[in-house]
Amino acid sequence: MDNRSAISELVLLGFPGIGEKFHAPVSIALFLVYLTSLFSNGVVIALITCNRHLYQPMYVVILNLAISDLLFDTITLPKIVAKYWFNDGSISYAGCLFQVFSAHFLGSFDSYILLLMAVDRYVAICKPLRYPSIINNRRTILVCCFFWLFTSIIGVTIAVLDSGERLCVQEVRSCYCTNSGVLSLACNDVTSLKRTIFIIAMLVLLLPLFIILFSYGVLIRVIITQSQSVNRRRAYYTCATQLSVICLYFIPRIFVYVANQLKLILNEDVNVLILCFYTFVPHMANPIIYCLRTKEIRRTFKSLIQRWILMKNPRIPAVNVITSSEHL
Template sequence: MDNRSAISELVLLGFPGIGEKFHSPVSIALFLVYLTSLFSNGVVIALITCNRHLYQPMYVLIINLAISDLLFDTITLPKIVAKYWFNDGSISYAGCLFQVHSAHFLGSFDSYILLLMAVDRYVAICKPLRYTSIINNQRTILICCFFWLFTSIIGITIAVLDSSERLCGQNISSCFCTNSAVLSLACNDVTPVKHITFCLAMFVLLLPLFFILFSYGVIIRVIITQTQSVSRKRAYYTCATQLSVICLYFIPRIFVSVANQVNLILNEDVNVLILCLYTFVPHMANPIIYCLRTKEIRRTFKNLIKRWMLIKIPRIPAVNVNTISDHL
């Protein structure tokens, strides 16, 4: 309560070092990022929800990933766009802590959903005959619910740790409130809090990343030994695109966590740019790479477009030839 009474409002600076002439391009870019994420993830959620034949473990994971990414972007991006468009960068102290909780909660959830997707691929390739007995919809939904709860506790823990620190500044050098951004304003030594959050970050990042890389190693080995050259090229391309997004998600996060732990000082604008790249780019790419490129989703999407076109274009009534001849 003392903390809230001391500072009741914080200010998001976005990219603090850029000039005003770059504010419009940056805000438009962030707005387009949000629209792209909103559309692509919304399409994925609608397609899977409205088609019962897509109620399969992999698509259950994909829809959870889409919901998480959509929530993350909705909680963070509109506020920073408002800062550039309407000069409204202020955010309440409680709102900032909510963003801290949401960022670490939903970011952690994405890590574990990517882990579950790796487990799904691993079982499908290494134990195909036992796939349906090991992985089914009910089990997948229960595990997803557990990770929603577990990662929410992680987010709450980090937000509570941040709220225990008294702040001596108001300017958040970021596009949204994060643990490191809030702790940089603390009056006291925050080393113990940094140690705790670093351990949580490594638990959230390293364990999923290890198994994801292991699963891709198995997939590549199977591709080399069991597929033909044409299928091999297609499989290599799919693995390369998925791995590139996964590396963009995990590696910068690990780098930033280590940099904060060792007090490595980065340029503020570079730090915000890295944050935006590893946060928002995967959110736009995930629906395309993991869902919209699959045959079932493409087929469902085409069928929906055909139905929509049939509804929009009125049918011309058939002409009865006998009726015409009778009138002649």
């Protein structure tokens, strides 16, 4: 038992039940997911950091969300793609614990950033005259810094709790190391530890979700009272798209935690698919839903395209460049 518990290297299985003929499509899909997240979040980070007129509270929050999502995908996706492409699924025990820390640290951070975005929209729509005094850059940066610190403590706590367990199995039946994935390899009974982490997870997920749903409920009530149907439809569409991403992030996570706590038997591949779905799809959708659809970002993107076209073709009149960019 002592020899088996001294495991220094683990193996990521990805989707453990699929045949080899599906390895290439799965790996290509995961690679494209990473490229999409890398490009979209990278564009958001570049646009916001390189333009001072975007130094506004809402864009500061979006910038933090994009950094978090990009870090998460960079820490998790390249390793599982390497497993399918180069048959290199091995990961050190320390590296696995780092993925556990990152998953719960950055996942919790996303929860609180989505909460902050909902609060920002609530104040902007329901208390527009008081918005500058309630929401400003300095206060937003301080809150974001607090969330980085607070959620890192959550990640460290879960990683330290997992590190105290002896492991008897090396195969992690997932695309990256999670708390449930590591605890399933433990030699001893970890029921009490799972219950403790379940309570932490519910506090991290349910509290922000309750406040987010409350704020959007108030926003929808305000939208209903608007007299102009055009503004009403536009606001409904915005709320619906944002709520869809929020539900995609929170509801599957809560379902998986509750299912593990109740010991509901799920197909391993279905479980991994749900994990990938609620983890990586929001990371691709967030830049589009929260940032690239806004007028300021589109205007900034158009101006960058104009500059690029003028640099490549200095003989083209600026008027023609501006006219052509209006169709983007």
